[in-house]
Amino acid sequence: METWLRAQITQPSTWRGLFLMLSAGFGISVSAExxxxxxxxxxxxxxxxxxxxxxxxxxDPGA
Incomplete structure (x- = not known):
């Protein structure tokens, strides 16, 4: 599960989509930058x- 979660977190579309949904819910516009x-x-x-x-x-190795 942790490997899958790390793979999803590194996907740019995951963060863009989540942030855009939250910002739209609060009425915030987001610049392209x-x-x-x-x-x-x-x-x-x-x-x-x-x-x-x-x-x-x-x-540390193995930490």
């Missing part, structure tokens, strides 16, 4: 989550 940056922001957030989750073991 921000839409293009969403996949990079999502990958950065995933990296930050992994660093926080692993704590001091981050970067």
């Amino acid at each position: 921000l839409q293009a940056a969403l996949p990079n922001l999502a990958i950065a957030a995933l990296g930050l989550w992994e660093a926080v989750r692993k704590g001091g073991r981050f970067g």
